[in-house]
Amino acid sequence: MTEDLFTIEESDSTTKPTGDEAIATIVVRCHVQPGAGRASVVGRRHDALHLRVAPPPADNRANVAAELLLAELFDVPKSAVSVVAGHKSRDKRLRVEGVDLVRAQTVLAAATLDTAKGTSSNPGKVQRRF
16 A cells, blocks of 8 residues: 555646546655665655665755655656655655556555554665765
C-alpha cells in the first residue's frame, strides 16, 4: 500500500491520460536524513518515504539533494521536483510534476517492499553521490 505516501494534486489539467498512462502532479511525503554517506531511498518511515542524503542541511543543500534523488527515482527532470513544505524540517513534502501514476505506485512499492519485510537493503536501487 503506497497510496498513503503521496497525494495527487487537484487541478483542471493535473491528470492527462495518454493511452494506458495517467500523467499527474503528486506530492510525496518524505523523511529526509541529511549527512549520510551517500544518497539513497531507505524505505518508509510511518507515512513517509525515508531518504538519506549526503549533504548537511546548511544552505538548502539537503533539500536540493532530496529533489535530485526523487527526480532520479521517478525518472523526471530535476526541474519537475520541488520542496513545497518542511524546508527546515526533516519531514518534507515534495511536489513531483509529470509522473506516470502507475509507475509512481510501482516505484514506491519496490522502494518500500524490503522495509515491510524487515530487511535493510536498498530496494529502490537509487544511490547517488552529491
